[in-house]
Amino acid sequence: MTGKRFKTIAFDGLLKNNPTLRLVLGTCPTLALSTAAFNGIGMGLAVTFILICSNVLISLLRKTIPNAVRIPAFVIIIATFVTIVRMLLDKFIPSLYDSMGVYLPLIVVNCIILGRAESFASKNKVLDSACDGLFTGLGFTAALTLIGAVREILGAGAIFGYTLWDFKIEFFTSSAGAFFVYGLAIAIFNAVYTKIENVRRSKTFALRIMPKPDVSAPDNLDPEASEQAQADSAAQTAKEVK
Amino acid sequence: MTVKQFFKSQAFKCIIVLLVIALVAGGLLAILNDVLYVTEEERTMRAIEKVYGKEMNYQEKEYSSDQLVNDYGTLSKVYLLENGNYLVQATGGEGYKGGTITVWVVLTARDGAFGGIEKVVLESYEKQTLMSKLTYDVYSAHNDEITGDVYFTTGGDGIKVLISGATYSANALNNAVDCALQFAREVLFATEPEEVA
Numbered sequence: 001m002t003g004k005r006f007k008t009i010a011f012d013g014l015l016k017n018n019p020t021l022r023l024v025l026g027t028c029p030t031l032a033l034s035t036a037a038f039n040g041i042g043m044g045l046a047v048t049f050i051l052i053c054s055n056v057l058i059s060l061l062r063k064t065i066p067n068a069v070r071i072p073a074f075v076i077i078i079a080t081f082v083t084i085v086r087m088l089l090d091k092f093i094p095s096l097y098d099s100m101g102v103y104l105p106l107i108v109v110n111c112i113i114l115g116r117a118e119s120f121a122s123k124n125k126v127l128d129s130a131c132d133g134l135f136t137g138l139g140f141t142a143a144l145t146l147i148g149a150v151r152e153i154l155g156a157g158a159i160f161g162y163t164l165w166d167f168k169i170e171f172f173t174s175s176a177g178a179f180f181v182y183g184l185a186i187a188i189f190n191a192v193y194t195k196i197e198n199v200r201r202s203k204t205f206a207l208r209i210m211p212k213p214d215v216s217a218p219d220n221l222d223p224e225a226s227e228q229a230q231a232d233s234a235a236q237t238a239k240e241v242k
Numbered sequence: 243m244t245v246k247q248f249f250k251s252q253a254f255k256c257i258i259v260l261l262v263i264a265l266v267a268g269g270l271l272a273i274l275n276d277v278l279y280v281t282e283e284e285r286t287m288r289a290i291e292k293v294y295g296k297e298m299n300y301q302e303k304e305y306s307s308d309q310l311v312n313d314y315g316t317l318s319k320v321y322l323l324e325n326g327n328y329l330v331q332a333t334g335g336e337g338y339k340g341g342t343i344t345v346w347v348v349l350t351a352r353d354g355a356f357g358g359i360e361k362v363v364l365e366s367y368e369k370q371t372l373m374s375k376l377t378y379d380v381y382s383a384h385n386d387e388i389t390g391d392v393y394f395t396t397g398g399d400g401i402k403v404l405i406s407g408a409t410y411s412a413n414a415l416n417n418a419v420d421c422a423l424q425f426a427r428e429v430l431f432a433t434e435p436e437e438v439a
Contacts, residue, residue, distance in 0.1 A: 069256040076263050076264055083271055087275065098366075174374070
């Protein structure tokens, strides 16, 4: 895997195709388990582990599994890893196991995991698939932790269980509060992402269409004048693109 | 389709692949289940740690099913702790959408008689969507030296524990604690009636 490919996979998983904030996948656990930042981290890391393992195994078996039965095969593989995570959490982190409740076994039908298995792992090499699982999972974890932290601070006056102040707005601990914070997070993330993407595109476009300086012309021998002309041209192109 | 054709067909390959994946997954889970199994003793110790914040020796007490079911709910476990108190797991019904709340209740003993409730800790719940309203203070409201034949209630006579906006959940919680309370009075610390000469 080349460095450029690695960067693309990482950028896609974390930002461009962030499962929670861009693709709006895995909404059910996002709303239900984002009451506290710790729950968000726990759920996110559990999903990340399952994503990496299932992506690796599905990628390894991609030439063996017939196309007609790929979905049931993927579901069996994902369910196996979910059950392993359940057993591990129940044994070693019972408090997190209790707080995740019914949403832990429901990871089996989480559309992020099945979606990555179907659209990426079943078509790509093992290392690429492992990286895709890792970064998609980390994108999900970051989004869940962020939403959980906001809800915990505003709804319980605490962060990661540590009390900050007595001020609480109970609305943020309710289901309506979850929808409100989730919606705001999507709006802010997409507004910032779109703005950055537009600037990046206009810069790339400006560089592509900008005419090469004529070095034979006497005016262009002056480096300051040449730089000024380039900057003016880029600004003009950016205006046109806008 | 002949038998030979079937064995060479795509359908047969599909069956074999799915079967192998399922068998391998099943075998792996069977081994891991054996390795990671959480015993009943371990679960009980976790409950004691949840209540007291430390491990403690205990002795399990056996009662008949008639004694474990009363007017307010059902008891599933009764333990005598090394400090002389009783730890019981009680489930109260009539919550939101007919759901239940299960709690651990520490019943204190004083000179062989029932002294009151030392602590109430949540174990699990069903169908209660407003459990976040049941804060630490709500569980602590049940900790008291209880004298007389009173029970916890959301209204009317008795010790009132009501949570605004989550009345049904409060009802289920009160029922669970009352279940432990009635068990303490009528079974655990019940005095035998004196025989008339």
